[in-house]
Amino acid sequence: MRVSRSIRNRIRTAGVATVLTGLLCAGSPVAGAQASAPSSEATGIQAEVGVAGHPTSDLKLTRTDILTRAQSWIDERVPYSQSKWHTNQYGRYRQDCSGYVSMAWGLKNVRWTGNIMEVATRISKSKLLPGDALWVHGSSVQHIAIFVRWADSAKTQAVVREEYRTGTVAAQRTWSASWTSKFTAIRYKNVIEGDAKTCAVVNENHKSYTQLAEGAKGELVKAAQCLLAGAGFNTGADGPSGTFDATMTSAVKQYQTKVGLPSNGTVDSHTWTALLSRGSTPMVQDGSTGSAVSRVQRSLNAATNAGLDVDGQFGPKTTTAVKNYQSSRKLGSDGIVGPNTWAALQAGK
The missing domain is CATH 1.10.101.10 (PGBD-like superfamily/PGBD)
Incomplete structure (x- = not known):
């Protein structure tokens, strides 16, 4: 059922801080799976509760910030729920799809799919970047998920982080092309741009990892640079350049020494395996x-x-x-x- 206008007006008049609670996020099949029967999202009202660490206003976040926040619930295996709320260092948020995105985007008030566009704008799918979202709010299906990257070169299968449905926990999934096509691309209004060259947009997922040495260039070099940076080793001040230079050679040697591998400065299969x-x-x-x-x-x-x-x-x-x-x-x-x-x-x- 929908919340009536009279109820909304009474709440505003009473001065109670409220959020709309999206009570059902429709199931989203992974790549190759058939779409389940669409479900509708009901809405309810629940007062926001003050919690240490919860934003006092909508935050301004980089794309890396958004992905880091989204990963926290995956690491904590937060179960989907339309009625329960999860608290961690980022605040207290409802455990459904829109509550998850509200947490990842650092929103003060927990949104639902019916009003998330108050803090977002529509974009073309071709312009999607990590930390943006895929959203649908129709008569039969309402869902939202954080976009991570494309799983295919044709950009038809989205890799997302999401709270999925009852019986599952927050996870990263790959959507089928048919399911991805049902969604609109949207962007958080407060995202801080300028980190497009950071590891937030580097693909670390490959079917093979060739040996790399000083002088190498390309996407695999970027992946290695990001993995080394994540391990705490400096590969350059400007983020992943995609060029295997002397700074990266030094970082590789330091990492190899740390994990007990021969310190030869070459990213071989052993070094790749340890990093990955x-x-x-x-x-x-x-x-x-x-x-x-x-x-x-x-x-x-x-x-x-x-x-x-x-x-x-x-x-x-x-x-x-x-x-x-x-x-x-x-x-x-x-x-x-x-x-x-x-x-x-x-x-x-």
Whole structure:
């Protein structure tokens, strides 16, 4: 049901700080999946609650800021809910699709799909950048998700971060072309531009990772520079240049020394594997999803030329690749990425 105008007027008159609560975000199938039956989004009213860290006004954020905030709920495995609210260092927000985007964009008031355009503008899909959003608010389907990048060169399949539906947790997913086509591209009005050259727009997901040495150029060099920067090593003041220069050679050598690899300054398969698997080490196996799975897939592509699609979905192909890796490293071939497998990957084995 919709909130009546009289109720809205009574709330404004009473001076109560309110937000509209989007009570249902329609399911969004991943690439290759069939769209589920569309659902409608109801709206309700709930007063905003003051929480330490919650913005007192809509924040101005870089694209990297937005993606970092969005990743926090993925790391915390925040479950979808139309009625529950999650609190972390970024504030308190409702656990549905629009609450998630409100958190990522640093909004003071939690929006819903019916009023999110008060803080956003429409853009062409061809102009989408990381931190923008894909949005639909129709009579049968209402949903919104943070755009990360395109999964294909034709720019038809969007990689997004989203709160999906009941029974799931915040995650990064790849949408099918047919589902992506249903959405409008929008941009947060307070996004701080100028970081288009930063790692927010660099693709670290590749099916193969060739050896790189000083003098190399291209997208893989950018990916390596971003991975090194994320590990705390300086690859240049101007962000990922895509050129493997003396500064990057020094960074590679320092990183190799830190993780116990030969310090030769070349990003070989061992260095790639260690860099790509950096991060938390949760146990993941068949059926798991999320950023940890993506890191496993990337590192296996580097370590064994597995050729996996980096989609964050732990399915049969990823299981086989894990078993092959474990067998070749004498780890016990169970297809589960646990402490020993993570340790081997992060050591560049």
